[in-house]
Amino acid sequence: MTTKVILENHEIPRQWYNIVPDFARAPLPYLGPDGLPVRPEMMTPIFPMSLIEQEMSNQRWIDIPDPVLGALLRWRPSPLRRAEALEKFLGTPAKIFYKDESVSPPGSHKANTAVAQAYYNKIAGTKMLTTETGAGQWGSALSMACALFGLRCKVFMVRISFDQKPFRKVLMELWGGECVPSPSNATEVGRRFLEQYPDTPGSLGMAISEAVEAAVSDSSGNTKYSLGSVLNHVLLHQTIIGLEAKKQLAKIGIKNPHVVIGCAGGGSNFAGLAFPFMKEKMEGAQIDIIPVEPASCPSLTRGVFHYDHGDTGGMTPLMAMHTLGSTFIPEPIHAGGLRYHGMSPLVSHSVVEGLATPCAIPQLECFDAAVTWARTEGYVVAPETSHAIAATIREAKKAKEEGKEKVILFNLSGHGFMDLAGYAKYFNGELKNYDLPQEEIEKAKETLARFPTAKV
Amino acid sequence: MTTKVILENHEIPRQWYNIVPDFARAPLPYLGPDGLPVRPEMMTPIFPMSLIEQEMSNQRWIDIPDPVLGALLRWRPSPLRRAEALEKFLGTPAKIFYKDESVSPPGSHKANTAVAQAYYNKIAGTKMLTTETGAGQWGSALSMACALFGLRCKVFMVRISFDQKPFRKVLMELWGGECVPSPSNATEVGRRFLEQYPDTPGSLGMAISEAVEAAVSDSSGNTKYSLGSVLNHVLLHQTIIGLEAKKQLAKIGIKNPHVVIGCAGGGSNFAGLAFPFMKEKMEGAQIDIIPVEPASCPSLTRGVFHYDHGDTGGMTPLMAMHTLGSTFIPEPIHAGGLRYHGMSPLVSHSVVEGLATPCAIPQLECFDAAVTWARTEGYVVAPETSHAIAATIREAKKAKEEGKEKVILFNLSGHGFMDLAGYAKYFNGELKNYDLPQEEIEKAKETLARFPTAKV
Numbered sequence: 001m002t003t004k005v006i007l008e009n010h011e012i013p014r015q016w017y018n019i020v021p022d023f024a025r026a027p028l029p030y031l032g033p034d035g036l037p038v039r040p041e042m043m044t045p046i047f048p049m050s051l052i053e054q055e056m057s058n059q060r061w062i063d064i065p066d067p068v069l070g071a072l073l074r075w076r077p078s079p080l081r082r083a084e085a086l087e088k089f090l091g092t093p094a095k096i097f098y099k100d101e102s103v104s105p106p107g108s109h110k111a112n113t114a115v116a117q118a119y120y121n122k123i124a125g126t127k128m129l130t131t132e133t134g135a136g137q138w139g140s141a142l143s144m145a146c147a148l149f150g151l152r153c154k155v156f157m158v159r160i161s162f163d164q165k166p167f168r169k170v171l172m173e174l175w176g177g178e179c180v181p182s183p184s185n186a187t188e189v190g191r192r193f194l195e196q197y198p199d200t201p202g203s204l205g206m207a208i209s210e211a212v213e214a215a216v217s218d219s220s221g222n223t224k225y226s227l228g229s230v231l232n233h234v235l236l237h238q239t240i241i242g243l244e245a246k247k248q249l250a251k252i253g254i255k256n257p258h259v260v261i262g263c264a265g266g267g268s269n270f271a272g273l274a275f276p277f278m279k280e281k282m283e284g285a286q287i288d289i290i291p292v293e294p295a296s297c298p299s300l301t302r303g304v305f306h307y308d309h310g311d312t313g314g315m316t317p318l319m320a321m322h323t324l325g326s327t328f329i330p331e332p333i334h335a336g337g338l339r340y341h342g343m344s345p346l347v348s349h350s351v352v353e354g355l356a357t358p359c360a361i362p363q364l365e366c367f368d369a370a371v372t373w374a375r376t377e378g379y380v381v382a383p384e385t386s387h388a389i390a391a392t393i394r395e396a397k398k399a400k401e402e403g404k405e406k407v408i409l410f411n412l413s414g415h416g417f418m419d420l421a422g423y424a425k426y427f428n429g430e431l432k433n434y435d436l437p438q439e440e441i442e443k444a445k446e447t448l449a450r451f452p453t454a455k456v
Numbered sequence: 457m458t459t460k461v462i463l464e465n466h467e468i469p470r471q472w473y474n475i476v477p478d479f480a481r482a483p484l485p486y487l488g489p490d491g492l493p494v495r496p497e498m499m500t501p502i503f504p505m506s507l508i509e510q511e512m513s514n515q516r517w518i519d520i521p522d523p524v525l526g527a528l529l530r531w532r533p534s535p536l537r538r539a540e541a542l543e544k545f546l547g548t549p550a551k552i553f554y555k556d557e558s559v560s561p562p563g564s565h566k567a568n569t570a571v572a573q574a575y576y577n578k579i580a581g582t583k584m585l586t587t588e589t590g591a592g593q594w595g596s597a598l599s600m601a602c603a604l605f606g607l608r609c610k611v612f613m614v615r616i617s618f619d620q621k622p623f624r625k626v627l628m629e630l631w632g633g634e635c636v637p638s639p640s641n642a643t644e645v646g647r648r649f650l651e652q653y654p655d656t657p658g659s660l661g662m663a664i665s666e667a668v669e670a671a672v673s674d675s676s677g678n679t680k681y682s683l684g685s686v687l688n689h690v691l692l693h694q695t696i697i698g699l700e701a702k703k704q705l706a707k708i709g710i711k712n713p714h715v716v717i718g719c720a721g722g723g724s725n726f727a728g729l730a731f732p733f734m735k736e737k738m739e740g741a742q743i744d745i746i747p748v749e750p751a752s753c754p755s756l757t758r759g760v761f762h763y764d765h766g767d768t769g770g771m772t773p774l775m776a777m778h779t780l781g782s783t784f785i786p787e788p789i790h791a792g793g794l795r796y797h798g799m800s801p802l803v804s805h806s807v808v809e810g811l812a813t814p815c816a817i818p819q820l821e822c823f824d825a826a827v828t829w830a831r832t833e834g835y836v837v838a839p840e841t842s843h844a845i846a847a848t849i850r851e852a853k854k855a856k857e858e859g860k861e862k863v864i865l866f867n868l869s870g871h872g873f874m875d876l877a878g879y880a881k882y883f884n885g886e887l888k889n890y891d892l893p894q895e896e897i898e899k900a901k902e903t904l905a906r907f908p909t910a911k912v
Binding site (some may be wrong): 002004006008009070071073074081085103105106107144147148167170171173174175176371374375376377378379380415417418420421423424427 | 458460462464465526527529530537541559561562563600603604623626627629630631632827830831832833834835836871873874876877879880883
């Protein structure tokens with residue numbers, strides 16, 4: 001009989017987990033244009049104070065407000081399932097569990113923070129949110145959340161994804177959101193990008209610059225900006241995933257998995273599952289925690305831990321993170337949500353602290369893993385998620401070689417119904433792997449030299 | 457706090473409900489080419505005996521085999537949610553509950569019978585299944601089920617849907633299925649259709665003819681045919697939806713809803729939710745049971761109850777049902793799954809018996825309802841499902857006028873992530889309503905005169 005663990009409504013976690021106070025050494029502060037740590041009031045043009053407080057909080061547990069819980073309960077707690085058909089197919093002694101975040105209305109984990117951010121903005125009087133989106137998952141999620149809480153939403157979508165996934169725009173419109181390809185002519189920074197790189201496929205870094213400008217340039221103060229990953233408060237909202245998973249595993253007698261896996265672009269999906277288990281690891285548990293990134297955009301495995309901007313236009317504070325340089329434009333792989341030059345400062349810090357061990361996987365191995373998954377487990381996953389599945393298959397094969405009955409847990413971050421153009425190209429042999437030349441890394445190091453070094 | 461009722465794995469129903477023995481008057485038998493009732497052995501070229509037995513069974517409860525339960529447990533029991541945001545938006549005193557069948561891997565209720573049919577075929581030695589598909593939901597579901605049980609799958613997809621939804625083909629291929637547009641040159645009957653109607657958008661009736669021919673013409677006997685709706689055994693497998701819903705409503709103290717709603721193309725989605733409540737109605741409960749069909753293909757509301765073929769080529773037995781005539785080609789509305797000339801004999805019989813009261817709704821009202829749904833409840837539904845939502849909104853408004861606190865239950869049969877081209881056209885004002893001229897009905901009556909009349 002298929003193993004699946006369901007939590008009742010009343011078992012949903014009532015607090016998010018903030019990892020910051022539990023790190024042995026404190027993460028480095030964000031730096032402002034003056035080179036000094038950013039103060040809360042400096043962020044008020046783009047975020048409401050409640051989110052700024054979460055961004056800078058040292059409190060371990062933070063209450064989830066009732067209206068946010070109410071929205072989350074539409075699809076949460078999400079199922080934890082065991083992938084028995086895949087285990088059988090691989091002949092592995094490993095037990096593979098996964099958390100299914102594709103069950104949210106927009107189809108990914110992004111909805112978890114979208115409803116929280118929409119709520120906090122709503123009660124602060126915000127009328128409109130601007131944001132960026134890569135593959136479109138985040139823009140869809142925020143459009144939905146804005147519909148539920150009565151806000152307007154404007155989304156700058158990375159051009160290559162906008163072209164590859166035309167229906168994402170329709171989806172955002174269905175929820176009342178407005179979606180434009182980035183770089184666009186709608187912002188000053190966008191026009192600058194278009195001048196400098198006329199044929200650019202765009203990047204998350206560029207889209208962030210445009211969305212930030214669109215928010216701060218509204219003189220009414222009623223427009224704020226919303227980010228779908230990277231920042232502390234975004235990761236915080238995602239920890240509900242790992243907190244639920246812990247409860248679910250406990251119900252079937254598993255205290256901790258041996259391996260925890262999540263794909264990592266900006267880092268929020270990975271952190272959402274992993275941080276509650278990282279807490280266990282800091283308290284002594286033996287857990288391999290693996291963020292998985294695309295070989296073509298390997299910030300954690302080949303980038304530099306350094307102060308850098310979160311966006312290409314240099315509008316964000318400087319953050320200490322693993323980065324390929326904020327002007328790096330990743331190859332146009334189909335996992336658009338993983339095409340980010342940097343990495344969440346908290347995820348970067350966890351790698352520096354030796355709590356997580358990243359790996360990078362090329363595109364074709366990931367699509368291959370996704371097809372195996374569909375034909376064994378039935379579900380169709382997003383190209384981003386396929387990275388976690390590819391790493392899971394690697395770990396399950398390793399467990400087979402070692403003859404170990406390991407428990408592997410990964411996060412199924414989103415479904416792939418909007419990504420079938422990518423699968424079509426994969427089946428037609430039109431996709432390839434991209435190896436990032438070492439000279440690109442060296443170039444990043446040079447450009448980063450103008451910013452302070454990051455020393456924990 | 458959001459109301460949602462979840463069942464544990466162990467609460468999944470272990471038996472399907474067969475409505476046949478509970479009808480006051482027996483449904484009429486299928487008729488063979490000789491004009492006599494079809495005997496089981498006549499169906500063995502297309503179905504395994506286990507499914508033929510279910511098709512003709514008079515047993516009220518039929519056990520669900522463990523391997524089928526195992527597959528169903530991937531996504532079942534499905535959630536029952538209350539649509540509180542929609543209620544608030546409408547200002548209705550009605551309580552609106554819905555069963556969410558979009559959570560299956562292919563995204564619709566079709567998966568429920570797909571895994572059952574694949575299983576019974578597998579144990580009977582079948583190597584390959586052929587089928588038809590309208591919007592592509594059924595072809596996707598069967599492709600997935602065949603992947604899980606190790607069968608090959610060939611899908612004839614109605615040409616208009618094939619063109620409107622190009623990614624449906626990729627989805628089927630992802631599960632290892634083969635998908636061709638119908639009518640095709642791959643079958644004799646397909647070539648005949650193409651000659652007769654060179655510009656035809658195709659129809660479910662035509663696609664059924666092709667899939668049946670493809671199965672029976674395989675002389676090895678290892679290819680069987682599989683139908684996604686209409687037949688008794690298909691409806692039987694879907695009753696798990698209503699059986700779960702009954703358990704879920706009971707958990708929150710509701711014995712029966714006042715209104716039960718499902719969209720109806722071939723009838724299996726409607727019957728899956730409704731038949732277990734029809735049992736209550738036959739035992740005395742007061743329940744309005746409403747199958748909803750498109751105004752452009754109104755078999756139940758404007759068609760004739762008569763013996764007719766289930767397909768356009770006349771390859772199926774004659775069945776007593778509501779029909780627009782097996783040569784009727786519905787207008788190319790986006791709810792491809794509802795473009796069927798006939799109706800399940802059991803659903804038709806329930807209407808004849810006065811147990812269900814059908815209604816027909818035009819396309820634009822349905823899309824409008826789907827947009828309202830997305831912006832209140834968050835979920836994006838298939839155009840087929842939008843018919844059930846439009847009817848639900850009508851009923852909720854009626855309850856408001858009457859000041860009655862009615863409980864309305866409907867079936868959210870599938871998500872709309874594959875249907876965004878339709879939404880794009882709706883937003884662009886490119887869609888219209890189609891009124892079926894009365895002369896089409898009269899024409900149907902004339903062509904039906906060559907078949908026996910249906911007298912219950």
